[in-house]
Amino acid sequence: MTEAIIEKEIFINEVTNHVNTSGYLIIKSSETITLDKITGIVFLEARGRMSSYKNKILSFEVSNTKKLIQNESYKIPFTFDSSVFEINSYNGKNVSFSYNFEIQIDVNDNDIEKIEKSIFSKIKSIVTSNHTIKISEYLKVENLKFKYQIVETKNDFNIQPNKIIGLFILLILGATYAVLVPEFNFWHIIIGVVFTVLLIYLITKHIGSSLGTISMKTIKDENAFICKILKTRKFNLVKPYLYYVIIEKVIDKRGTSTSTYTETIFTSEKKKLEKFKSSPEIKFLYPNKNGLQSYEYSDASIIWQMRLEGKYLGLTLKYKCIFKVGRE
Numbered sequence: 001m002t003e004a005i006i007e008k009e010i011f012i013n014e015v016t017n018h019v020n021t022s023g024y025l026i027i028k029s030s031e032t033i034t035l036d037k038i039t040g041i042v043f044l045e046a047r048g049r050m051s052s053y054k055n056k057i058l059s060f061e062v063s064n065t066k067k068l069i070q071n072e073s074y075k076i077p078f079t080f081d082s083s084v085f086e087i088n089s090y091n092g093k094n095v096s097f098s099y100n101f102e103i104q105i106d107v108n109d110n111d112i113e114k115i116e117k118s119i120f121s122k123i124k125s126i127v128t129s130n131h132t133i134k135i136s137e138y139l140k141v142e143n144l145k146f147k148y149q150i151v152e153t154k155n156d157f158n159i160q161p162n163k164i165i166g167l168f169i170l171l172i173l174g175a176t177y178a179v180l181v182p183e184f185n186f187w188h189i190i191i192g193v194v195f196t197v198l199l200i201y202l203i204t205k206h207i208g209s210s211l212g213t214i215s216m217k218t219i220k221d222e223n224a225f226i227c228k229i230l231k232t233r234k235f236n237l238v239k240p241y242l243y244y245v246i247i248e249k250v251i252d253k254r255g256t257s258t259s260t261y262t263e264t265i266f267t268s269e270k271k272k273l274e275k276f277k278s279s280p281e282i283k284f285l286y287p288n289k290n291g292l293q294s295y296e297y298s299d300a301s302i303i304w305q306m307r308l309e310g311k312y313l314g315l316t317l318k319y320k321c322i323f324k325v326g327r328e
Contacts, residue, residue: 008025010101011023015082015140020079025038025075027074027076033107034108036106036107036108038076039059041101042057042139043057043099043102044297046297048095050298057084058084087291093261094263094300095300101138103134105134115133146290146328147223149328150325153324154217155215157216158321160204161204207317212232212235213235214235215229217230227283228279228282229308236312237317239310240310242307243269243307247264247265247302247304247305248263249300249301250262266289269284294324294325294326305322308321
């Protein structure tokens, strides 16, 4: 008996909205066979400097029972809800997000012996064993038409360790070590590093407490958003300015220890706080590029972070605050 060879190919239109996307399957068999069902599945994949993930986000019926006549070509159209595409396809430094579209073709049991065995992928279940022919295609989702939408909320800024203070402490400890401890000892180095980190933390906390708290309130404003600064009366910086960054963050848990990788993928214009004492409101534009809204998938995330910088007693102080931006 001659084994049937099935030719198949997927064509999908560009994904440009979050309503629906269409395409079609071209299929041809060298022998007459019956297909019980054709199913379409969309997977979201994340790959990079972390454990890879592939999750099914959509499954739909392309066609039910269909008979393929020998050597006849069939065009089977399909449409699926593309609201499942939460972000554009993304290829970053440490992680990439992509969508994989898969067609699964179930051949009728009576025609299984006609099919060329090499094209099968066996899927085993508890009850039985099914023979399913698979074909897949990666979807390039780059032009989802949506607007960014700030999440209105109030968030506190956190003061960051100062590099100058850290360097000053290291110099003092290094000079002290050279004078008082002439012999090199590994444990002295460990104790010195721990002591340095502790001092930096305590000094930073003291400066933060002396200045008082500062927070921000995010407000919607059509195609932009407003950041309103809220602070205590005694909080004051010299020449303060404000800007935001979008960060790609990946946590790698594959080894015996956990590693975190971050990459800044967007930096906004820096805005001077002219009226810092009177709770100024600063307006920011969204990025021109779509698909960078706040997002978290497994060990990878896209983070929006507001940054405030200014001088205090001659030192440059930096504050950070995470906020969220979704889409309409």
